[in-house]
Every structure is written in structure tokens, then in C-alpha cells.
Amino acid sequence: MSESDVIIKPKDVVKEKTTEPSMYSVVLHNDARTPRAFVVVALKTCFNKVEREAEKIMLEAHEEGHAVVATFSREIAESKAAKANDFSVKHGQVLLFTAEKQ
Ligand code: TYC
Numbered sequence: 001m002s003e004s005d006v007i008i009k010p011k012d013v014v015k016e017k018t019t020e021p022s023m024y025s026v027v028l029h030n031d032a033r034t035p036r037a038f039v040v041v042a043l044k045t046c047f048n049k050v051e052r053e054a055e056k057i058m059l060e061a062h063e064e065g066h067a068v069v070a071t072f073s074r075e076i077a078e079s080k081a082a083k084a085n086d087f088s089v090k091h092g093q094v095l096l097f098t099a100e101k102q
Pocket residue numbers: 028029030031032033034035036039058059061062095
């Protein structure tokens with residue numbers, strides 16, 4: 001071993017801790033007032049869902065009380081839920097989307 005060799009003992013090795021960013025789901029909530037057809041339009045307009053997928057999500061929310069629309073990073077999920085809620089208000093509806101940590 002030369003004088004310039006550096007000895008790294010196990011206790012000196014610091015493990016890099018990496019944490020994956022949390023994911024958030026946009027959740028669609030059921031209510032008694034919003035027409036089913038409007039829910040489908042909102043899902044197609046705000047989340048780029050095709051008719052069949054939008055109907056499936058709408059029916060799940062209608063029957064179960066809520067349904068996951070899609071999952072994103074926190075910023076994207078919150079922004080998309082807010083835009084979809086604005087779309088709902090703009091059309092005089094009470095349809096609600098929330099962003100929920102997974
Ligand atoms: N329950 C509503 C009705 O019977 C339809 C509806 C479905 C509303 C899903 C919201 O997320 C919802 N007109």
C-alpha cells in the first residue's frame with residue numbers, strides 16, 4: 001500500500017438515500033345531480049379519455065361512490081383536478097374531482 005492510498009472503512013460509506021416522488025390519483029366523486037352524459041364529456045375533455053373508458057370510469061363512480069381517473073405527480077394531479085372542477089363549475093355542474101396521495 002502506497003502513502004497515497006485512501007482506506008475507506010465500511011462505517012465511512014454513506015448510502016445515498018433516494019426517494020421516489022409520491023404519486024397522486026385524480027379521483028372522480030359521485031353525486032346525485034350531475035347528468036351521466038356530462039361526466040363522460042368531462043372525462044373526455046379534461047383527461048383525454050375515449051368514450052368507452054370514460055363511461056367505465058363514470059359507472060364505477062356512480063356505483064361505488066368514487067373512481068380513479070388517472071395517476072400523476074402531485075403538481076400535475078392537482079392541476080388537472082382543479083381544471084376539471086373549473087370545467088364543471090363553468091357548465092353549472094357540481095361534479096367534483098380531487099387529487100389523492102396514493
Ligand atoms: N349519479 C349521477 C346520476 O345518477 C351520475 C354521476 C356519475 C355523477 C358519476 C357523478 O362521478 C359521477 N345522474
